[in-house]
Amino acid sequence: MALLYHETELLELLEDFYTLTGIRIILFDENYNEILEYPPKEKTFCFCLRECEAFDKKCRRSDEDSFLRCRQTKEIYIFKCHAGLSEATAPIIENGHIIGYMMFGQVTDNKNKEEFFCQMTSIGKEYGVTKDLGHQIRKIKYRNENQMRAASKLLDAYVHYIRLKELVQPAGQLLIDSIDKFLEEHIKEEITVERICKEFSISRTRLYDVIRPYTNGGIASYIKNKRLEYAKQLINTSELSIPEISDAAGFSDYNYFLRIFKQKYKISSGKLRRQAIGEVKSNSDSKNH
Numbered sequence: 001m002a003l004l005y006h007e008t009e010l011l012e013l014l015e016d017f018y019t020l021t022g023i024r025i026i027l028f029d030e031n032y033n034e035i036l037e038y039p040p041k042e043k044t045f046c047f048c049l050r051e052c053e054a055f056d057k058k059c060r061r062s063d064e065d066s067f068l069r070c071r072q073t074k075e076i077y078i079f080k081c082h083a084g085l086s087e088a089t090a091p092i093i094e095n096g097h098i099i100g101y102m103m104f105g106q107v108t109d110n111k112n113k114e115e116f117f118c119q120m121t122s123i124g125k126e127y128g129v130t131k132d133l134g135h136q137i138r139k140i141k142y143r144n145e146n147q148m149r150a151a152s153k154l155l156d157a158y159v160h161y162i163r164l165k166e167l168v169q170p171a172g173q174l175l176i177d178s179i180d181k182f183l184e185e186h187i188k189e190e191i192t193v194e195r196i197c198k199e200f201s202i203s204r205t206r207l208y209d210v211i212r213p214y215t216n217g218g219i220a221s222y223i224k225n226k227r228l229e230y231a232k233q234l235i236n237t238s239e240l241s242i243p244e245i246s247d248a249a250g251f252s253d254y255n256y257f258l259r260i261f262k263q264k265y266k267i268s269s270g271k272l273r274r275q276a277i278g279e280v281k282s283n284s285d286s287k288n289h
Contacts, residue, residue, distance in 0.1 A: 003100050003170060004168065004169050004171050005027070005169075013158060014037070014038035017155070018039065021151045023104045023141065024038070024039065024104060024105065025037070025103070025155075027101075028100055028101040028103065030099050030170075032063065043132075044136055046083070047136075048124075048131075048136055052129055058082045058083075059081070059082070059083075062081040067089060067101055069089070070101060075091070076088060076089065076090040076156050078148055083120075083123055086148055087107075088104055088151065088152045088155060090155050092163065094170060108140055108142055109142070109143065109144055110142070111142060111144075117134075117138070124137075175200065175202070176210055176211070176214065178200065179210075179211075182200075183223065183226045187248075188250050193219050227249045228249070228260065230249045231245050231269070232272070234248060235269055235273050235276060242270060257269075
């Protein structure tokens with residue numbers, strides 16, 4: 001699923017994170033594609049080594065292993081990559097589904113600078129990469145365990161802020177919003193999968209992919225729930241009779257409507273209407289007094 005994002009605001013956040021921690025940070029989509037990074041286009045130790053196909057393959061595998069760990073736990077994961085550098089990955093979650101990841105890292109917890117330099121130089125030689133490597137190794141920052149833990153907590157807060165401000169969202173969200181608007185405008189009519197696909201020029205497969213995170217029962221269940229939500233709204237706010245509401249919400253079978261409404265809301269439509277009328281009367285009496 002593609003990821004929609006507000007680039008300017010996100011880059012500012014990534015820059016702020018780097019300013020506070022001095023640690024490189026990257027945004028990935030659900031399919032592990034790199035979306036944004038800060039500092040941007042920086043030539044790092046890992047950048048130099050990834051010019052080697054074998055090293056690049058191990059880097060990608062290390063990243064993917066962290067993504068899979070996040071997918072399993074839905075929590076931030078601190079780890080060491082295959083080259084021994086400290087990193088952390090946090091999942092971006094929408095409606096219980098992971099839509100992307102934030103990762104920071106390429107730092108070391110080795111205090112001994114000379115020992116660390118020799119280790120990284122040895123890795124470079126192993127993959128046949130030595131040009132400019134010494135300079136890049138010396139740029140790698142030291143962060144101890146407590147600093148990594150503190151940075152990971154900050155990253156977790158960033159992820160929650162990003163979702164709160166809707167700075168990232170699955171591309172399907174725009175489509176689902178459009179489908180919801182279409183359902184609202186045509187709720188009384190017969191709405192089929194074929195009609196929705198034709199209206200939005202999408203395949204059934206794409207429609208299923210978009211709807212899946214929002215329902216456990218498929219498209220028909222999604223449409224049915226939208227009808228029931230609309231019916232409940234009318235019960236609470238209109239003076240229409242229950243049969244009229246059933247018809248207005250697009251239910252051709254009145255008895256079916258009564259049955260599934262009670263199943264969903266654990267209260268009959270008639271009783272809900274009586275409660276709504278009682279609340280209105282109570283509020284009116286309070287104002288009169």
